[in-house]
Amino acid sequence: MRRYASLIALxxxxxxxxxxxxxxxxxxxxxxxxxxEWIVELGAESRLVGVDTTSQHPxxxxxxxxxxxxxxxxxxGVLSLRPDVLVxxxxxxxxxxLAQIRGAKVRVELFSSQADLEAVHGNLKHLGELLGKPExxxxxxxxxxQQLDALKAKVKAVQASAGxxxxxxxxxxxxxxPMIAGKGTAGDWLIEQAxxxxxxxxxxxxxxxxxxxxxxxxxxxxxxxxxxxxxxALQALIKENPALAASRAVREKRLIDLDPTxxxxxxxxxxxxxxxxxxxxxxxxxxAQLAP
Amino acid sequence: xxxxxxxxxxxxxxxxxxxxxxxxxxxLGPVSLPLIDTLRVGLRxxxxxxxxxxLEQAELILGQIRLPRxxxxxxxxxxxxxxxxxxxxxxxxxxxxxxxxxVSSGAALGAxxxxxxxTWVGGVPEVFAPYLLSLCAFLGGLGxxxxxxxxxxxxxxxxxxxxxxxxxALTALASSAVGLFTYLADDATLRTLTFWNLGSLNxxxxxxxxxxxxxxxxxxxxxxxxxxxxxxxxxxxSEARHLGFEVEKLKRELVFCTALGVxxxxxAAGLIGFIGLVVPHLVRLLAGPDHRVLLPASLLAGASLLLxxxxxxxxxxxPAELPIGIVTAFIGAPxxxxxxxxxRA
Numbered sequence: 001m002r003r004y005a006s007l008i009a010l011x012x013x014x015x016x017x018x019x020x021x022x023x024x025x026x027x028x029x030x031x032x033x034x035x036x037e038w039i040v041e042l043g044a045e046s047r048l049v050g051v052d053t054t055s056q057h058p059x060x061x062x063x064x065x066x067x068x069x070x071x072x073x074x075x076x077g078v079l080s081l082r083p084d085v086l087v088x089x090x091x092x093x094x095x096x097x098l099a100q101i102r103g104a105k106v107r108v109e110l111f112s113s114q115a116d117l118e119a120v121h122g123n124l125k126h127l128g129e130l131l132g133k134p135e136x137x138x139x140x141x142x143x144x145x146q147q148l149d150a151l152k153a154k155v156k157a158v159q160a161s162a163g164x165x166x167x168x169x170x171x172x173x174x175x176x177x178p179m180i181a182g183k184g185t186a187g188d189w190l191i192e193q194a195x196x197x198x199x200x201x202x203x204x205x206x207x208x209x210x211x212x213x214x215x216x217x218x219x220x221x222x223x224x225x226x227x228x229x230x231x232x233a234l235q236a237l238i239k240e241n242p243a244l245a246a247s248r249a250v251r252e253k254r255l256i257d258l259d260p261t262x263x264x265x266x267x268x269x270x271x272x273x274x275x276x277x278x279x280x281x282x283x284x285x286x287x288a289q290l291a292p
Numbered sequence: 293x294x295x296x297x298x299x300x301x302x303x304x305x306x307x308x309x310x311x312x313x314x315x316x317x318x319x320l321g322p323v324s325l326p327l328i329d330t331l332r333v334g335l336r337x338x339x340x341x342x343x344x345x346x347l348e349q350a351e352l353i354l355g356q357i358r359l360p361r362x363x364x365x366x367x368x369x370x371x372x373x374x375x376x377x378x379x380x381x382x383x384x385x386x387x388x389x390x391x392x393x394x395v396s397s398g399a400a401l402g403a404x405x406x407x408x409x410x411t412w413v414g415g416v417p418e419v420f421a422p423y424l425l426s427l428c429a430f431l432g433g434l435g436x437x438x439x440x441x442x443x444x445x446x447x448x449x450x451x452x453x454x455x456x457x458x459x460x461a462l463t464a465l466a467s468s469a470v471g472l473f474t475y476l477a478d479d480a481t482l483r484t485l486t487f488w489n490l491g492s493l494n495x496x497x498x499x500x501x502x503x504x505x506x507x508x509x510x511x512x513x514x515x516x517x518x519x520x521x522x523x524x525x526x527x528x529x530s531e532a533r534h535l536g537f538e539v540e541k542l543k544r545e546l547v548f549c550t551a552l553g554v555x556x557x558x559x560a561a562g563l564i565g566f567i568g569l570v571v572p573h574l575v576r577l578l579a580g581p582d583h584r585v586l587l588p589a590s591l592l593a594g595a596s597l598l599l600x601x602x603x604x605x606x607x608x609x610x611p612a613e614l615p616i617g618i619v620t621a622f623i624g625a626p627x628x629x630x631x632x633x634x635x636r637a
Contacts, residue, residue, distance in 0.1 A: 050611060068612030071480070072487050074494050075357050077611030080322035091480060096495035104352050204478045 024132045025084030025107060031070040032089045033261060034268035035111055036061055038124065039087075041269040042140065044131050050081040052088070056261045057270070070265075075100035085130065089113035089265060113266040115189050117145060120267050140269075147272035148193070150292070155195035155279055158286040165219040165282050167196035170237065171205060171260065172225050178237065179205040180213075186263045187224070194278035196220065214243035220282060221249040224260040256281045295580035299589075302579045306592035313599035317362040318354060320603060322610035325350050356497075364496040365602050366595045367508040368561045371553040373594025374515050376568030377587055378546045381522040383452055386576070389569035390554040393459045393547055394436035397466035399558040400489060402432020404473040407485050411478070425488070426500065426559035433555035436462055441547050450543045452529075490615030491564035493602050500560060507556040511549050512591055518542060519583035526581065566620045567594050570628045577631050597624065 029050040030036040036055035039048060045060070052070045055061050067078055070088055075097045078086060085107040092098065092110070102108050111126060112119035121141050128137025169187040172178030181187025182202035191198045199216045200208075221244065223237055234255045238245050249255060262274055280287045297305070319330050329350040335342045337355055344351065375390040383392065390396060406428035440462055444455025477485060521542050524532035533539050554568070571594040572586060579585050601619040608614055 053612075066609075066612050068609070069483065069487075071484055072492070072494065072613065072615075074322070074606060074611065074613035076353060076606065077322045077613055079353065080324075080611050094495050096497050096500070099497070100357055100495065103356055104349070 025130060027081070027083045027085075029067060029078055029081055029083040029086045030055060030088070031067065031073060031086065031092045032111065032113065033057065033265040034113070035087055035089065035123070035127070035265070037268040037270065038127055039131070042127060042131055042133055042137060044133075047131075049083060050078070054264050057268070073097050073101075075104075079104050079106065085109055087111060087127075087130075091265070111266075115186050115267055117148070117267075120144065123266070144269070144272065147292075148275070151272065151275055151279060151290075152193070154290050155193075155283075158279075158283050158289060159195055162283060162285065164195055164197040166199045166216070167191050167220045167222060167282065168199050168213075168216060168218045169222040169224065169258070171263070172223070172237065177207060178223075178241070180208045181205055181263075187222075190258075190262070190275065190278065191222070194275050194282055196278070196282050210241055210243035213241060214246065217247050218249045219252075220254045220256065221247070222256045222258050222278070224258045224263060226260050254281070296578050299579055299582075299585040302575075302585065302589055303592075306589055306596065310592045310596045310599075313596040313603075314362055314366070316603055317365065317599045318358050321353065321358060321606060323353055325353065330354065360496040360498050360501055361493050361602070362599065363505065364493050364501055364560060365599045367501075367504050368493070368557045368564065369567060369595040369598025370591045371504075371508040371511055371557045371594075372564065372567040372598070373571040373590040374511055374587065375550040375554045376570075376594075377572040377583070377590050378515060378522075378550050379568070380572050381525055381583065382543060382546045383456060384526060384528075386573055387569075390550050391463065391565075391568075392456065393550060394440045394462045394466065395433040395551050395554045396558065396563055397463040397470075398436025399429040399433035399555060400470050400563060401436070401466040402428035402430070403488050403562075404470045404485060405432070407488065408473045408477045408481055411481055423500075430555045430559040432466075433558060434551050436466055437547060437551035437555075441544075448540065450540060452543070455547075487615060488562045490617040491562035491620075492605070492613070492615050492617075493561055494606075494613055496560075504556045504560045507552055511553040515549060516584070516587045518545065519587055522583040522587075523581075562615075562617070564598070564617050564620055566617075566624045567598060570624050571597060574628065574631060 026047060027049045028039065028044070028047045030039060030048060031052040031054075033054035033056060036048065036051050037057055039045065040058060040061070048061070048064060050065045050067050051061050052067050052073070054070055065081060067073055067081070070091055071093045073092065073094075078101055083106055086101055087109045089111050091113055098108055109126065109130060111123045124137045124141045125134070128134040131137070169181040169191055170178035171181060171187065180200045180202065181191075181198070182200045182204055183198075184203055185205055187205075188198050188200075199218055223234060225237075234257070237255075238250060244250055256278065258278070259270075259274065262268065262270065276290065276292065280290050283290060318334065319325075319327070329347060332342050332344075333347055333350045333354045336344055336347070336351065337359065372390065379388040379390050379392055380386055382388070403425055406425045410424060440455055440459045441450070443458035443462075444450050444452070474482060474485060521532065521537045524535045524537050525539065525542065527535075529539050557564075572590045575586055575589045575593055579589060598616070598620070601616055601623060604619045604623065605614040605616045
């Protein structure tokens with residue numbers, strides 16, 4: 001039955017679009033969280049035959065065969081999925097394995113993992129071409145930029161009347177020994193876009209002493225925890241870091257949890273909605289004004 | 293110490309085991325190839341005129357992926373086990389392993405410098421990048437070992453005890469330097485470093501294989517010629533000297549061999565623990581402490597064990613892959629314990 005169905009589908013494809021049906025890659029392996037999300041977003045989830053461990057979203061991707069961590073791919077493992085194309089960011093590797101995969105005549109397409117709009121545009125354009133949906137991809141980018149621009153304008157308007165809150169973003173596991181997101185991290189970028197002021201001045205993600213944490217006295221704490229979400233994460237965090245308990249953020253109950261998969265592998269399609277929520281949490285008084 | 297099997301039986305058994313390991317390593321993988329294709333490609337790779345129609349995929353997988361990987365596994369396993377024998381002979385202690393003279397921690401430090409350092413200077417030239425890590429690991433291992441040896445030597449005499457302690461001190465020093473690099477590394481570099489420390493035969497290619505094969509062949513040909521001297525050393529240094537062996541020269545050669553061999557193995561495949569410690573021990577439990585048997589038997593056993601571990605590494609989670617260092621310890625340690633307890637009962 002399935003064989004007939006695919007045969008019919010193939011015939012329809014050949015009749016309507018003979019040139020493209022031959023050239024476009026049909027079996028995709030994706031080694032990048034944000035890329036996988038964009039592929040799904042562009043309606044091509046059915047073409048994915050394997051994903052890496054950073055592809056955590058949407059949940060349905062977890063049912064696909066896992067090719068392991070994007071930097072430690074195995075040539076034979078990827079080839080066993082008989083892909084037409086392997087997509088990933090410049091973080092994908094190791095290089096000798098990519099060379100072996102290319103040697104097996106599988107297309108290896110590289111994308112950018114930079115956290116900026118230009119990279120998103122380039123990636124979507126490239127994906128659109130590979131999927132045979134250039135217009136849809138372009139349209140999706142225009143919407144994406146509009147959403148972000150609109151939010152930016154609104155945040156600016158709100159900031160005219162209210163000062164930017166001092167924020168720290170903690171990345172942790174079950175509340176223990178959180179790392180703080182410093183300059184140049186995706187977390188830093190998120191805080192700034194949502195209209196907050198990142199109080200951390202270190203570079204990258206670093207462990208912090210509790211004293212320093214207390215001295216920063218943040219107004220808002222954003223928690224991105226892989227093991228715990230919601231209230232449980234916040235309770236655990238305060239229990240592990242008593243210094244935080246005296247901060248303004250805890251006294252005023254301004255702890256926000258953020259999906260940790262947002263911070264990996266470039267800007268994904270869920271970003272505008274998350275930024276929106278963050279901005280609303282940063283400026284509770286202007287919640288309605290910041291709504292879409 | 294008694295022996296359980298005669299050397300003859302042991303060599304036949306280990307030889308067959310090694311052949312089986314090589315065959316399985318070529319025949320099995322995440323891509324399942326029909327047995328007949330594997331055989332045909334195998335014959336073609338040996339240079340026989342077999343019709344190659346429809347075999348492009350199989351030929352690529354066997355010739356470009358599995359064969360270099362198998363050769364790498366053979367060389368790494370053999371050289372690590374031989375270095376283990378050399379170190380246990382030198383220190384006259386079955387708990388000695390190649391890490392004792394600092395070669396592993398030195399290589400780890402070299403690798404950390406290469407991985408973390410290259411992101412600081414903003415990347416290295418394209419042609420050089422693939423070899424930087426291997427080169428730094430190799431030089432790191434050699435450098436730290438040379439330092440350990442120098443610290444243990446005084447007026448032409450090498451004190452094994454001083455060398456042991458110097459090795460422990462420098463290992464601690466190198467580990468803390470690696471720790472510092474770990475702290476300074478960003479998230480992605482950290483993952484690379486962690487994976488390197490667990491070892492892998494993934495991505496083996498002929499270009500990167502030949503330095504190790506050269507070194508491994510050298511060590512494998514040279515070490516067995518010192519079997520008599522190692523046997524004499526078992527009795528004690530002065531006894532060996534009285535028996536007419538040049539003990540100082542032997543010590544120097546053993547350290548050099550280990551540094552060179554393990555350095556090259558680690559540079560090619562990352563840190564793979566356990567083989568160097570346990571394989572010689574295992575063989576000794578089976579066949580007694582005679583180095584004339586111990587050296588070649590450890591070579592075969594080390595190579596086989598590593599290939600079997602690699603099979604598990606690539607098949608257990610296919611299409612993803614496990615780092616081989618996890619597997620060697622996971623299957624080796626319980627087996628080792630079993631032999632140890634059985635020997636005692």
